[in-house]
Amino acid sequence: MADVAAPDVAARMLPALTDHNRAFWIGGANGTLMISWCPACERYAQPPAADCPECEGAMVPRAVSGRGSIYTYTVNHQPFMPGVPVPYVIAIVALDEQDDLRLATNIVDCEPDSVRIGLEVQVRFERHEVEGESVYYPVFAPRG
Secondary structure (H helix, E strand, C coil), X not given: CCEEXXXXXXXXXXXCCCCCCHHHHHHHHHCCEEEXXXXXXXXXXXXCCCECXXXXXXXXXXXXXXXXXXXXXXEECCCCCCCCCCCEEEEEEEECCCCCCEEEEEECCCCHHHCCCCCEEEXXXXXXXXXXXXXXXXXXXXXX
């Protein structure tokens, strides 16, 4: 099970929950990263969608390991959003389950200068409230 970050974290732009993205945003309640999966062509797709972008089959949510590596990243030094301390790392994480399965996220629990391409990471979740419902924002921290 993945670690869950404390609920009092920086402000975030949060999603409107839909039937197609709900599993992704609430899976963190039990430490699970849920990604859309197509049983027909056996491929994951992100962001969550109703239909597979490859074969147009129906997508279903499926738990993944939450492990991956940093594909690319940037360190932001500009205070674009009030309440979010700088610097912070914005990254694309390549998930272990599929070569082209990538997720835009933040890297936490490390100094920005220690982040590098290829760094192995593990999902964590930040709990936030959206319209009276808890959502769990996936962030990643270095493994180990």
